Amino acid sequence: MNRLPSDDGLDRLLARHLGRVTDADHDAAARVARRLAGRPLPRQAGAPWLRWPAVLLTLDLTPAWPRVAALAGCAALGFVVGVAGLDARIDMASATTVAAADLPSLVYDAEPLTGLRP
Amino acid sequence: MARIGRGDEAAFRVLSRRHLAAVVALARHITGNAADAEDVAQEAMLRVWTHAPRWQPLASFKTWLTRIVVNLCLDRRRRAAPLPLDAAGDPADDMPDAHDRLEGAEAERRVAAAIGELPERQRAAIALTYREGLSNAEVADILGTSVSAVETLLVRAKQKLRARLAPERDD
Numbered sequence: 051m052n053r054l055p056s057d058d059g060l061d062r063l064l065a066r067h068l069g070r071v072t073d074a075d076h077d078a079a080a081r082v083a084r085r086l087a088g089r090p091l092p093r094q095a096g097a098p099w100l101r102w103p104a105v106l107l108t109l110d111l112t113p114a115w116p117r118v119a120a121l122a123g124c125a126a127l128g129f130v131v132g133v134a135g136l137d138a139r140i141d142m143a144s145a146t147t148v149a150a151a152d153l154p155s156l157v158y159d160a161e162p163l164t165g166l167r168p
Numbered sequence: 169m170a171r172i173g174r175g176d177e178a179a180f181r182v183l184s185r186r187h188l189a190a191v192v193a194l195a196r197h198i199t200g201n202a203a204d205a206e207d208v209a210q211e212a213m214l215r216v217w218t219h220a221p222r223w224q225p226l227a228s229f230k231t232w233l234t235r236i237v238v239n240l241c242l243d244r245r246r247r248a249a250p251l252p253l254d255a256a257g258d259p260a261d262d263m264p265d266a267h268d269r270l271e272g273a274e275a276e277r278r279v280a281a282a283i284g285e286l287p288e289r290q291r292a293a294i295a296l297t298y299r300e301g302l303s304n305a306e307v308a309d310i311l312g313t314s315v316s317a318v319e320t321l322l323v324r325a326k327q328k329l330r331a332r333l334a335p336e337r338d339d
Contacts, residue, residue, distance in 0.1 A: 065298045068283075082206060086181065086213060
């Protein structure tokens, strides 16, 4: 009965078996529909520019690498902002600031009579 | 979809009723598990609702929904148990007599069991090809792989199915 001498027989068998929606499927669909109707629906995704980090975490419809790359970029940006601060220039690091200070004032005391420093 | 994207829950429920049975059937064939299929179907429809405002008609809604279902099934990362014998359901009543009807039901169970023993990605490729009628390129797009990889999945799946089903053919 289950002769499968060629792909045609197997193809027909698979198409017939997989193409059916059984009574059990309809019953399951009805249960799911009742559950969806009996609960409040979640919030819909809003404007992307307000929620794009969450989109990167929850959207599963794209390959993983753009999402991972975007998250890595956000992490790097956060690190740079955290290190430099929003009110400081990144190119003026603390080393150059120290170098610009008046070192003699830090090392030598002023002469008591003249007020000058060596 | 435009109405659902604007928050129309009634439109969402109409769409759900229209597609849920097919979604459950597809998920059942890929996961091999009726309970998982029901969970996948519910999660898929919730994702449709959540992401509806951003949906663009670049592809058909059916293709988009199919991709959601397949991704959810594969994300479960679990080798499903073979389908229970009663999960195949009743065959179409187009057989002329009782003996033929019994043979048809038994054949359906054997096919269901054989498909349930395939690895998940092979099951997905078989279901998308034979149930959804998609081309190899469309299946590759949904699975996020190449056409040649899909062809390999199908060849291996059919080899296993042929080996699993053929021994009973002349008994």
